[in-house]
Amino acid sequence: MEKEKGFTLIELMVVAIIGTLSLIAIPAYQNYAKKSSEVSCLAETKAYSDKLFIDINTGVEVFNKQDPSQLLDSFNPTASACDNLTYSAAVSATAEAEAALANIAGTIKNPVDKSNGQIVCTLGDVVTCLYPFN
Numbered sequence: 001m002e003k004e005k006g007f008t009l010i011e012l013m014v015v016a017i018i019g020t021l022s023l024i025a026i027p028a029y030q031n032y033a034k035k036s037s038e039v040s041c042l043a044e045t046k047a048y049s050d051k052l053f054i055d056i057n058t059g060v061e062v063f064n065k066q067d068p069s070q071l072l073d074s075f076n077p078t079a080s081a082c083d084n085l086t087y088s089a090a091v092s093a094t095a096e097a098e099a100a101l102a103n104i105a106g107t108i109k110n111p112v113d114k115s116n117g118q119i120v121c122t123l124g125d126v127v128t129c130l131y132p133f134n
Contacts, residue, residue: 049127
């Protein structure tokens, strides 16, 4: 008797089932990774904004005396969940007056979608964060 070569029906069904499951699982994973990177960057940006907001409003020195438009080195943002954290001054600083921070922006580090949206937290009477995701 000659041995036939090929795949059995069960082997083909297993491959079809695995292919169908991967069609569902891969987009779900990508969506999960995108959302988690957005939420992580939001948390980091919000925490940094809250810290500066509290320090500024309780009289803690946060601005550099030599260059009042710059923060002290201990307040310079370091990001791990965001690509970078930046701040902008609402009022130009002079030797007599310190700058007032307008907002803190975090660029989302997204492993799936390279659009790199930004989260912007505004320091006003309260800290308000705007973000481009749902």
